[in-house]
Amino acid sequence: MNILLVLIPVTALVVAVGVALFFWAVNHQQFDDLDTPGILPLLDEPAPDATPAAAKDTTSKP
Amino acid sequence: MNAHAVWGHPLLLAQVLRPRRDGRSEVALRVDALGEPRRALALEQAIRALPGVQRVAILPAARRLRVVWDPHRLSLDALVERCAAMQCPAQPLPHDDVDDTRAAELHDALKRLLVAGMCMMQVMAYALVIYIGAVDFVDFTTRGLFRWLGLVTTIPLVVYSAQPFFAAAVRELRGRRLGIHLPVALAVALVFLASAYNTLRGSGEIYFDSVSMFVFLLLTSRYVELRARHHGNAQGDAAIDAAPLLAQRRRDDGALETVPALALRAGDRVHVAEGDAVPADGVLESASARVDEALLTGESQPVLRRCGDALVAGSVLLDGPVTLRVERSGEATAVARIGALAARARLARSLATDGDRDIARFVARVLLLTALTALAWLLVDPARAFDAALAVLVVACPCAFALTAPAAFTRALTVLARHGVLVTDNAALTRLARVDTALFDKTGTLGVPRLDLAAIEPLRGESREEVLALAAALARQSSHPLARALADAASQLGPARQAERVEAVAGAGLRGTLDGRELRLGRADFALGHVLAPERQRDALLLADADGAIAAFRLAERPRRDAQATLDALRTDGVTPCIASGDAPERVAALAGMLGIADWRARQSPDDKLARLRELHTQGHVVLAVGDGSNDAPILAGADVSAALAGGTGLAQAQADLLLIGDRLDGLARARAIASEVQHIVAQNRRWSLAYNLCAVPFAALGFVPPWLAGIGMSLSSLAVVLNALRAGRDGGKPRQELRA
Numbered sequence: 001m002n003i004l005l006v007l008i009p010v011t012a013l014v015v016a017v018g019v020a021l022f023f024w025a026v027n028h029q030q031f032d033d034l035d036t037p038g039i040l041p042l043l044d045e046p047a048p049d050a051t052p053a054a055a056k057d058t059t060s061k062p
Numbered sequence: 063m064n065a066h067a068v069w070g071h072p073l074l075l076a077q078v079l080r081p082r083r084d085g086r087s088e089v090a091l092r093v094d095a096l097g098e099p100r101r102a103l104a105l106e107q108a109i110r111a112l113p114g115v116q117r118v119a120i121l122p123a124a125r126r127l128r129v130v131w132d133p134h135r136l137s138l139d140a141l142v143e144r145c146a147a148m149q150c151p152a153q154p155l156p157h158d159d160v161d162d163t164r165a166a167e168l169h170d171a172l173k174r175l176l177v178a179g180m181c182m183m184q185v186m187a188y189a190l191v192i193y194i195g196a197v198d199f200v201d202f203t204t205r206g207l208f209r210w211l212g213l214v215t216t217i218p219l220v221v222y223s224a225q226p227f228f229a230a231a232v233r234e235l236r237g238r239r240l241g242i243h244l245p246v247a248l249a250v251a252l253v254f255l256a257s258a259y260n261t262l263r264g265s266g267e268i269y270f271d272s273v274s275m276f277v278f279l280l281l282t283s284r285y286v287e288l289r290a291r292h293h294g295n296a297q298g299d300a301a302i303d304a305a306p307l308l309a310q311r312r313r314d315d316g317a318l319e320t321v322p323a324l325a326l327r328a329g330d331r332v333h334v335a336e337g338d339a340v341p342a343d344g345v346l347e348s349a350s351a352r353v354d355e356a357l358l359t360g361e362s363q364p365v366l367r368r369c370g371d372a373l374v375a376g377s378v379l380l381d382g383p384v385t386l387r388v389e390r391s392g393e394a395t396a397v398a399r400i401g402a403l404a405a406r407a408r409l410a411r412s413l414a415t416d417g418d419r420d421i422a423r424f425v426a427r428v429l430l431l432t433a434l435t436a437l438a439w440l441l442v443d444p445a446r447a448f449d450a451a452l453a454v455l456v457v458a459c460p461c462a463f464a465l466t467a468p469a470a471f472t473r474a475l476t477v478l479a480r481h482g483v484l485v486t487d488n489a490a491l492t493r494l495a496r497v498d499t500a501l502f503d504k505t506g507t508l509g510v511p512r513l514d515l516a517a518i519e520p521l522r523g524e525s526r527e528e529v530l531a532l533a534a535a536l537a538r539q540s541s542h543p544l545a546r547a548l549a550d551a552a553s554q555l556g557p558a559r560q561a562e563r564v565e566a567v568a569g570a571g572l573r574g575t576l577d578g579r580e581l582r583l584g585r586a587d588f589a590l591g592h593v594l595a596p597e598r599q600r601d602a603l604l605l606a607d608a609d610g611a612i613a614a615f616r617l618a619e620r621p622r623r624d625a626q627a628t629l630d631a632l633r634t635d636g637v638t639p640c641i642a643s644g645d646a647p648e649r650v651a652a653l654a655g656m657l658g659i660a661d662w663r664a665r666q667s668p669d670d671k672l673a674r675l676r677e678l679h680t681q682g683h684v685v686l687a688v689g690d691g692s693n694d695a696p697i698l699a700g701a702d703v704s705a706a707l708a709g710g711t712g713l714a715q716a717q718a719d720l721l722l723i724g725d726r727l728d729g730l731a732r733a734r735a736i737a738s739e740v741q742h743i744v745a746q747n748r749r750w751s752l753a754y755n756l757c758a759v760p761f762a763a764l765g766f767v768p769p770w771l772a773g774i775g776m777s778l779s780s781l782a783v784v785l786n787a788l789r790a791g792r793d794g795g796k797p798r799q800e801l802r803a
Contacts, residue, residue: 008211015180022176026169033120
């Protein structure tokens, strides 16, 4: 059963990484608007390329 | 440069822009087109492509767009111009209206929920090993290890996820109130500490799985409720933003133009009609005026202001019209005060949940029951006292009981806001369910007046157009529906003249001076002074000067488009409609006949209307008053529930519990249906949670319910209650007979 001593810290690490990722997503407004992004693929014309100003921006929504 | 250049003015910018620490600015825009996702996305992409734009966020439910950008690279008017070019007209909102607290609250709740979920899954896995280990292969030392793992994993859950419950419980204790958070916090703390103690000493039961599940399920139901409430608030904001406060600015050439109150600047001269809200702080230029400052100061008596006195934004003009010279408009405080009404509506929607006396009584009983159980078991079998008392505490926790009313009301307000009904007083919804009589004003509420040119009867040989122009010079300055109909009819005739010193006499008419000639427009007895009017002119609207009558106007009236349907719906709902109007008997009878209302009274002054209301009250009726004008304000204030059309005067709106947006009456029938449904659901939920408690508590007290089962039962009952509450208004508030069993 010594493998437990390895596996349990590993699961704890996975959980910690999951929580960290989720916190990042919530802090960056990924969960604020759950309705409009669903329409995005249905739009007729492809979205215009983001300008450099927008591309640099990491905090904006997809 | 363009029509939106006004947004380049620094004073205005100070009102709508919120500077950020990084040098960028943030603005919130009201955009109606956001209701359509396709256009919303196109707009978002177009704005993101503008130079200097850092972030664009769409809030579809609130019809708001928030942009963070660099104002040095792109001016606000260019931004507004770009929106207009996309066929999505945008209106910047005062920055006070924009709060981050809601988003922050939701983010916080979501994070705590997720941490609780993750920890719960881990704890469950460890607990499972212990359960299996008790019968199977895991040896004794490994069991000890898993108990420690359970403790360590539960710590973040109790410390971080359950923290709001502890904070709320401390607040309740400080305020010397008994609320629902106290038993929750007590249960979590007791279970956790007892289990931690048992882990440390290495023997006895541990309940880390129960406590984590308990917290997780409670946070889930809280999150569902929070999301529903925010959605409702956002839709309420959208409805409020849709009717921005407008002001009548007098241009240099004397003509009036309508501008948003936000766009007023110091030195502007503003025309305020009777019954309207004062749009900005300023100095009175007319001789005198009575104003109602109740919304600002709570002082219910009207205050007399003379020429040169200061008028405060947000107060309501009782007589007038007056001219106001704007002194301040840049201050955020003035803008905030203008929104006093809107703020009242917002305040009503942030539900006060913990003031409920029922809950305090309930909690006191739960705590008493827990103590009694512990005491009884200490006498019989001390070893089981802790488990049994804990089970009682958890089972009987009145979460379901406490959640039911806020959840159902929140849901109801959301649905009503979507259908154009703003509720400014929550308690009104409870009273609305008991209403059995509806007292309607006629003109402007049930009927819409309309003037045909053929119905103008000149009495001194002038042409119809001439007399109409004379009458409109007076009528244009009033907000009375009849005056508006006259002004509308005259607006096709060309440039308008303005009468001076126009004064409105409530329930009678208007008087003013045009080219040195004193004119009166209104009821025959008012217009002609003490001269008795000829029989056939008695019921017409008369225009007269010192020499006698000039013309008679016969305004036709047609019922509002949705009046019949609304009245029918109210009747099937058990509400008797009746009319109290200041108008002539023939016209009231005609409209009442068209709408099938048997109980009507004509020629009612505001005092008569109030007397009628008292009469209904003494007969034991619960009365809903519906009106739109300043003369309805007394009965709106006196009725059990009052509703005003948002197109009516500010004074009427200030007194109303319900605001009907979009000039439609049908919201009234919906509001009534939803109010009944909410009452039904709240009663049902309370019976439900009471029955559940009555069944479960005896078993828990006798020690048959382990704490983990109590936790599941309690959390599931909370969740069921919240989900049941969300049923309210699912069908858009159509009257449903079978619900009122």
